[in-house]
Amino acid sequence: MSELNPSNTALFTVNNIWMLVSTILVFIMHLGFASLEVGLTRAKNTVNILFKNVSIISIGIITYTLCGFNLMYPGDFIFGNFFGFGGWGISQPDGAAGLIDYQNGSYTYFTDFIFQAMFAATAATIVSGAVAERIKLSGFLLFSLIYVAFIYPIAGSWKWGGGWLDQMGFYDFAGSTLVHSVGGWAALSGAYILGPRIGKYSKKGIIPIMGHSMPLASIGVFLLWFGWYGFNGGSVLSADPGPVSFVFVTTTLAAASGVLGAMTLSWSFSKKPDLSMVLNGSLAGLVGITAGADVISPLNAIIVGYIAGLLVVSSVLFFDRLRIDDPVGAISVHLTCGIWGTLAVGIFSSEHSFLTQFIGVLSYGLFCFITSFLLFTMVDKLLGLRVSEEEELIGLDLGEHDMEAYSGFQIFNVE
Amino acid sequence: MSELNPSNTALFTVNNIWMLVSTILVFIMHLGFASLEVGLTRAKNTVNILFKNVSIISIGIITYTLCGFNLMYPGDFIFGNFFGFGGWGISQPDGAAGLIDYQNGSYTYFTDFIFQAMFAATAATIVSGAVAERIKLSGFLLFSLIYVAFIYPIAGSWKWGGGWLDQMGFYDFAGSTLVHSVGGWAALSGAYILGPRIGKYSKKGIIPIMGHSMPLASIGVFLLWFGWYGFNGGSVLSADPGPVSFVFVTTTLAAASGVLGAMTLSWSFSKKPDLSMVLNGSLAGLVGITAGADVISPLNAIIVGYIAGLLVVSSVLFFDRLRIDDPVGAISVHLTCGIWGTLAVGIFSSEHSFLTQFIGVLSYGLFCFITSFLLFTMVDKLLGLRVSEEEELIGLDLGEHDMEAYSGFQIFNVE
């Protein structure tokens, strides 16, 4: 870039490097998701969950390379701003060494691609938690492949690709809807179709099935919170000091007050301070602020996070009443609080319309719930979706992988 | 910032983004503290410790927003450079879009706030380790709330807020005293008031109570070391290449030689290579270099770290002799080595006076020990400070939370 003047070069370089740092922060969220899901489920399904998580990110990245990126950012749309496709594979455009928007100090084509690629697999990972401990590995991998390769990027193109919702003024800064709800709707349809784990709901009521490692669950939450600074902070799409520092503040405050919201409600309700609720509270706050992290004031971010903390606790109880079994609370965290966060933009930011936000939520809901429902049904016919009762009881680690996660440890088989 | 010339903009942007990266490195230290404390204590108190750690950071951030930041950086002092208050809440000052010191290439108001906010909760987290396995949850949370909201920032204002010790020439680069000793003194008073865990000291002498997960303890130490690059590196308050790279070198060398110091002393003393001593050795080195990371030469950093490694081993034995029970060695790491590091500035840097450093150490010691002692005593009257004997024996996880950390695992109840 020697032909450019050095001051623009420096600004471009710092913007670009912040996007790359954000990329790896989003990457480490996948370890966060894996740890959280493992920690909140039983020891006998650990290998299976880890296998799913390592596979999903790999499949997600490769499919996003092959077609996802160009479905999400198609350039021109084909069918009325609902669908477009920029061609197979990735290849750096000509001119200015493949740099995008050099004049305004932005980032390279490859930075753009890799930052987006890290987001892609997140949606499938969210689903993973809700269908854990009973879904067939092959069925889940096939579902994820198709959902991440096609549904996620097409849905994403409606807003981030410049499609119809973007043109209508719908706002979703970093993906309360485009990432979290898109994953959350599929989590809901998956959990519904699969049905609950054996023994979860009996005539005597709801039987809690405890996770086997609270340290792993907590490591997961801290890593997710950590990575969220790249998820939200990187969504500024530059290192511009004002907005990035603003987003850091709102993100932090929402996470912290999400903890307090979940703590006060669950503590007053159950008389015991419940760790898993508090952990989900921080994630609830984070999902809640994601849509409006750059437009909601710090004080309001505290309110948005606190309400998200209240909502996640209520939502967990609500879905348990409906007998929709979600082992890690993924639906409550990502769908319920994803909706809340998207609507909160319409409430707390004067620049955005509540009605448009609501239309966006509804549109994504219809599209994602229906497509994921059909997809799960199709996979069920093709490969089968649920493991046998016998396999569920001995655990998927022995059933699917012929391997134990904790060789040598004395572990009771909790059914 | 389009009205500014691009070269200053670029420099400001990189300085600001480094402060934000440092912020999240300090954030992940909280996971480090949590993992370390969990790993070095018994399985039956794991949920409790995790709950405390997730709560502390959330309470710390919210209270720092409401009043802590403006107590620590009050602008004008009210009582002779001992106390000041800049008002409730945070709000970006007018002018230059809330940027601070734009001409010299620094960072925004919100960056300033969020970097400091991440530090705030650290002090309370340090206390957590020393009082673990026997303190009541509600009592601990109340103590932490008040200590972090008022004592920590007021003490901090004396130096970093431009108060009386700053004007006297006292030096503490990144907080050997202002963070680590401030936490350490409260850890000491808390451990003293609570008394030892049941069974730790008997007529037969000291009965070691082993931690239940050395991998978690090690993960904690590696994450703390990792995050310390933001703690010390961010305390340069810019990305200025000379000082930041210098601080990286001294920090690394002190941590590494802290390991070697603790290894040689404990190995020669006990004839067995002791993992927990070696782990604390690296933290000892890190705490030791924190006060002077920018003014102590690399060679001297090796010496400072090595001595800190020797000190932490000796200090652990010393406090055990005094029958002050500190499950994780927090007092030895943060108080003993915090004092050492602060005095080391007076020894190894010709620009700073040993006497002034000593006065600083003494002043913080008096203020923090007395206030934390009174505060613990007050909380004891109000809510009770120690769990019942019965609860301590079955563990705080079942007693306080009605929950197990490792559901399904066969675990012996170690008293």
Place this chain on the structure above:
Amino acid sequence: MSELNPSNTALFTVNNIWMLVSTILVFIMHLGFASLEVGLTRAKNTVNILFKNVSIISIGIITYTLCGFNLMYPGDFIFGNFFGFGGWGISQPDGAAGLIDYQNGSYTYFTDFIFQAMFAATAATIVSGAVAERIKLSGFLLFSLIYVAFIYPIAGSWKWGGGWLDQMGFYDFAGSTLVHSVGGWAALSGAYILGPRIGKYSKKGIIPIMGHSMPLASIGVFLLWFGWYGFNGGSVLSADPGPVSFVFVTTTLAAASGVLGAMTLSWSFSKKPDLSMVLNGSLAGLVGITAGADVISPLNAIIVGYIAGLLVVSSVLFFDRLRIDDPVGAISVHLTCGIWGTLAVGIFSSEHSFLTQFIGVLSYGLFCFITSFLLFTMVDKLLGLRVSEEEELIGLDLGEHDMEAYSGFQIFNVE
């Protein structure tokens, strides 16, 4: 740096800060290695492995400070571009505040040193995995000290220090050979000299010895992948947007396709999806792309990674056939795929000669295998290399450290 014009200052600052961020990403790889090695071995050797890993990085950093850095980057060579030494210790050169290559926007002397120092200990850490569960602590530490202080930097000087292989046109971008194979050859000679663990190979054939914590193994792999963005991304030696973002893309794609390569081969071979193979697959892809991450196209990176994934599975089976017992697969990941990656540069990059790459591989192989073989033999005479049969059976944690990793847990002693 006020005398310099601000635009160059900004560019220098961002380049330098990216190198420092890369440094800490490489640092956290040591936690990755530790977690992976612990997870894939038995619970009874956990304390020992953690102790080794904390010690190695500390010893590595201190010896690199004392002599390693100046052996690897000697300035002038003494014996015909094979060996040089720049003097003991580190000291910032005069002029321009110890900045290197300021005009082109690079980084400081201390940044250069600390980035390289973090690499140094990696080679010994690789060895650690292959000799785990049976090597004496003292013997291993002595071996590591000498290997990291002398062999690694001398070998490194041949290419990165500007030595004979560099002048011949050998290419190794970030260390498929210089780091991974250098560690891998020593891992091979160590595993060979020590012989297999008791019970691994019997008349009935190969008896798999399962690792005790798949979550720890997975945490290790995710952290290694995470840190690799600093390992490869930092090897650009600046934050130059084009090459750094390119390297991020190739690194990510190779890791992801390594997972898919290992998955397809192991699944079709054993009929069960094998988690440990998939985990090693991602590392295989990462090692494979390391030599050519900046010169191999994204599409070819997918191919390189996929082949690495196939190779690692085959290699694990191959070495098991030879009865060379490598508990974590370190030889297959780092040596086999390190060779593959180095040769791949000669295949996929038209600018580099396959023959020269082959000569490089061979030269490093001869030098490192012979020196490590002699060194292990010497240490064996001096201190003994293998623990007693009795100690191996009860585990090195009790044998060497008189300590358990999981106090309170009921664990079967798996021999």
